[in-house]
Amino acid sequence: MACTRRTFLSGLGVAAASTALSPLIKVRRAAAATGGPRVIVVGIGGGLRLRESLGMGEGATMPNLFGTTPLVTGFATGSQGAPRIAPEYAAAAPALALPAVRSQPLHTLGTLITNLRYADGPPGHLQGHGCLLSGFYNRLENRADAHLPVPTIFELHRRATNAPATDAWYVSMVGGFYRALITSDHTAYGSRFAGVYLQPPGAIQPLVPIITSGKRVVDIVPGQPLPTIPWNPAEDDAAAKLTAVLDGNAPRFASDDPIVHLMSEDNSRIQAHLSEIYADGTYQSFFPDSFGIGLRKQDGGVDGTNDAKTVYHAERVLQKFKPSVMALTLLDIDVCHMDFNGYLRAQQIADACVNHLWNFIQADSELRDTTTMIVLPEHGRHLFMNGNNPDSLGRSGIDHGQGDNGDRDVWMLALGPTIKPNQVLAPTNITQSGRSSGRYETIDAIMTAMGVLGHGAVMTEVLQAYGARPGLPIQEVML
Amino acid sequence: MMRLVLVAALATACTDTYNYDPSSAGEPEGVQVELRGKTSTQFLRGIYADLLGRTPETYEIVISVQGTELFRFTVDEEALLGNSLDGLGDSLPMRNIMTNALLHSAEITIPEKGSVDAREYIRDQFRRLLGRDPNPYELDAFATAWTNDPAVGPRTVIRAIVASREYQSQ
Numbered sequence: 001m002a003c004t005r006r007t008f009l010s011g012l013g014v015a016a017a018s019t020a021l022s023p024l025i026k027v028r029r030a031a032a033a034t035g036g037p038r039v040i041v042v043g044i045g046g047g048l049r050l051r052e053s054l055g056m057g058e059g060a061t062m063p064n065l066f067g068t069t070p071l072v073t074g075f076a077t078g079s080q081g082a083p084r085i086a087p088e089y090a091a092a093a094p095a096l097a098l099p100a101v102r103s104q105p106l107h108t109l110g111t112l113i114t115n116l117r118y119a120d121g122p123p124g125h126l127q128g129h130g131c132l133l134s135g136f137y138n139r140l141e142n143r144a145d146a147h148l149p150v151p152t153i154f155e156l157h158r159r160a161t162n163a164p165a166t167d168a169w170y171v172s173m174v175g176g177f178y179r180a181l182i183t184s185d186h187t188a189y190g191s192r193f194a195g196v197y198l199q200p201p202g203a204i205q206p207l208v209p210i211i212t213s214g215k216r217v218v219d220i221v222p223g224q225p226l227p228t229i230p231w232n233p234a235e236d237d238a239a240a241k242l243t244a245v246l247d248g249n250a251p252r253f254a255s256d257d258p259i260v261h262l263m264s265e266d267n268s269r270i271q272a273h274l275s276e277i278y279a280d281g282t283y284q285s286f287f288p289d290s291f292g293i294g295l296r297k298q299d300g301g302v303d304g305t306n307d308a309k310t311v312y313h314a315e316r317v318l319q320k321f322k323p324s325v326m327a328l329t330l331l332d333i334d335v336c337h338m339d340f341n342g343y344l345r346a347q348q349i350a351d352a353c354v355n356h357l358w359n360f361i362q363a364d365s366e367l368r369d370t371t372t373m374i375v376l377p378e379h380g381r382h383l384f385m386n387g388n389n390p391d392s393l394g395r396s397g398i399d400h401g402q403g404d405n406g407d408r409d410v411w412m413l414a415l416g417p418t419i420k421p422n423q424v425l426a427p428t429n430i431t432q433s434g435r436s437s438g439r440y441e442t443i444d445a446i447m448t449a450m451g452v453l454g455h456g457a458v459m460t461e462v463l464q465a466y467g468a469r470p471g472l473p474i475q476e477v478m479l
Numbered sequence: 480m481m482r483l484v485l486v487a488a489l490a491t492a493c494t495d496t497y498n499y500d501p502s503s504a505g506e507p508e509g510v511q512v513e514l515r516g517k518t519s520t521q522f523l524r525g526i527y528a529d530l531l532g533r534t535p536e537t538y539e540i541v542i543s544v545q546g547t548e549l550f551r552f553t554v555d556e557e558a559l560l561g562n563s564l565d566g567l568g569d570s571l572p573m574r575n576i577m578t579n580a581l582l583h584s585a586e587i588t589i590p591e592k593g594s595v596d597a598r599e600y601i602r603d604q605f606r607r608l609l610g611r612d613p614n615p616y617e618l619d620a621f622a623t624a625w626t627n628d629p630a631v632g633p634r635t636v637i638r639a640i641v642a643s644r645e646y647q648s649q
Contacts, residue, residue, distance in 0.1 A: 065516070082499050111505060136531065156610060170568075173564065174567055175566055176565075179565060179568055183568075194568060195568075196567075196568060196569075197567060197568030198566065198567060198568075199565075199566040199567075200566070201574055202562045202563055202565060202566025203563055203564075203566025203567050204566070205559070205562070205563045207554065207559055208559075208560065208563050208576075208577070208579060208580070210540065211554055211556055211559060211560065212560075212577060212580035212581050212583075212584055213583075213584060214584035214585035214586035214587070215585055216538070216539070216540055216541065217541045217543065218540065218541070218542050218543070219543045219544070219545065219546060220542065220543065220544045220549075221544075221545055222545075229559070229576055229580040229583070230579070230583055232630070234629075235579075235630045235631075235634070235635055236575075237630070237637070238628050238630040238631045238635050238639075239575075239635045239638040239639045239642060240639075240642070241624065241639075242620065242621055242624055242631070242635065242636070242639030242640075243639045243640075243643050244643040244647060245616075245617055245620040245621070245639075246617065246639070246640065246643035246644070247643055247644050247645075249614075249616070249617070250514070250643065250644045250645050251512055251513055251514050251644070252513060252514065252644075253513065253514045253515070253516055253644065253648070254513035254514060254515055255513070256632075257513075257514070257515050257516055257569075259515075259516035259518070259569070260568045260569045261571075262567055262569040262571075264566075267569060267571050268572075270567070270572040271571075271572035271573075271575055271576060274576055275570055275576055278576055278580075306557040326522075326527065339612070367552040374595065444499060
């Protein structure tokens with residue numbers, strides 16, 4: 001890149017002006033950093049039916065969340081035991097590592113809406129999670145550059161509070177197109193208000209230090225560290241300062257660049273967080289056995305499933321960054337297309353992970369007093385099986401996407417200091433122009449979450465301006 | 480006679496006029512072009528070429544325990560590291576970590592700080608990675624940091640340049 005005298009001097013001018021103005025335009029610390037409200041939206045993605053979750057039609061698959069007695073009628077009656085896994089499957093599959101089930105189901109600590117409706121939009125994972133991140137029923141195309149047309153919860157929060165990106169996280173088990181969900185195409189919002197997208201199974205990968213070490217034979221010697229990426233914070237700082245010299249004289253990235261570019265301060269903090277993990281020669285920072293959820297290894301350790309890794313690293317982010325907004329996407333249960341027994345077991349994993357996350361929040365006094373958590377499936381699955389991989393109990397895989405009641409009947413669990421405890425509700429006669437369900441819907445769960453943060457009015461305004469039906473705050477769940 | 484014909488022809492030709500719309504090429508002077516970031520694949524292929532002198536490869540990694548082979552598996556460097564970069568919305572932190580990792584790789588030799596001339600080394604890295612010389616301000620800033628900050632050495636210079644918007648853009 002050529003640098004003329006003029007561009008060089010103008011670059012210096014910009015750098016000097018930025019330095020002079022920086023005290024005035026400094027990004028404000030997030031409200032949550034001073035004890036403001038926090039919201040975590042946990043999307044149990046992959047397509048989870050009412051029949052297996054609240055209905056317990058195949059046993060109690062989510063005992064930490066819902067106990068062992070069905071919470072909706074029509075699928076099973078009386079106290080249920082462990083999930084019914086086909087014997088041939090149980091004999092072949094590795095055992096699950098699951099902590100002891102909590103004595104008091106989580107739903108008793110908050111409010112459970114048992115008849116939530118994912119009322120519109122394709123029951124696809126990307127579209128479903130797009131809805132959970134925006135409160136907008138959408139028909140997003142499955143493309144890496146397909147952004148929502150309305151602002152995400154991250155953008156709404158950051159624009160309203162002037163918070164840094166590290167105050168708004170999207171921690172997703174899934175990569176690919178989900179990366180584009182971190183920001184919208186809305187002209188008043190967009191990537192400058194994006195949050196931090198982190199896909200732990202991709203970004204936090206123990207093979208990275210092995211590959212980049214240049215070694216093609218890795219000899220494990222007990223007590224000796226495995227290949228690491230050395231971390232020297234002083235060198236990181238020094239390199240960042242010199243990079244700033246170059247960047248001060250370089251053009252900015254285009255505002256419509258499809259790649260999100262965060263502020264250098266945010267990236268430095270994220271880099272330090274990841275560097276610490278990659279510098280750990282025990283590899284326990286990638287996923288420690290002590291997390292206790294996943295598949296049991298022969299040596300007694302635990303192999304984290306992707307959902308378990310995602311929740312483990314979401315907890316690390318909560319611990320370090322204490323963000324105001326976090327959304328999580330789990331997706332292990334999507335194996336159901338081909339593996340009904342795996343679907344039941346993945347529900348156990350998701351259940352244990354959500355419980356672990358809640359316990360983690362309760363163990364941190366700052367998070368405990370400020371965090372509202374909303375848990376819901378992004379959509380369900382078909383009412384019928386697809387014949388894939390039949391088991392000896394007459395069951396087979398189940399798809400999603402056609403939009404029958406199995407696809408659209410879901411639930412929502414709300415927990416936290418702002419939520420009424422010990423309620424199981426199925427509200428009806430909910431009216432709104434354009435609402436045919438007569439029930440609370442997925443978009444209402446997100447509107448409720450944004451209401452907790454104080455962004456409900458602006459979310460309503462933006463959705464209405466776009467011509468979309470905004471969600472309704474679910475007053476019944478709020479204290 | 481021939482001259483007269485030519486003069487007459489030129490005189491006729493000169494009576495025709497043509498109007499063209501104004502045209503321009505590139506941006507006006509003083510307007511900076513907005514950059515587009517490299518994709519993960521573009522970054523990886525670039526950093527492999529610049530630092531290791533090769534493209535990402537697919538090969539087998541052998542895992543052994545105290546010298547006894549346990550298992551081996553095939554690794555596609557570009558696919559695996561690309562997925563890792565794409566695991567962040569803004570992958571710059573992960574790009575910086577990978578650059579640091581490659582600079583510690585067994586495939587690369589970084590000179591000792593005391594064994595090279597600072598300004599010459601800095602100039603070489605600008606030419607190698609950015610395809611240009613440092614301007615006087617950049618050279619002075621890098622050289623001063625080299626002298627005053629014990630954390631600045633050959634590796635830091637490369638890391639700083641690779642992390643810059645100039646290197647990270649297409």
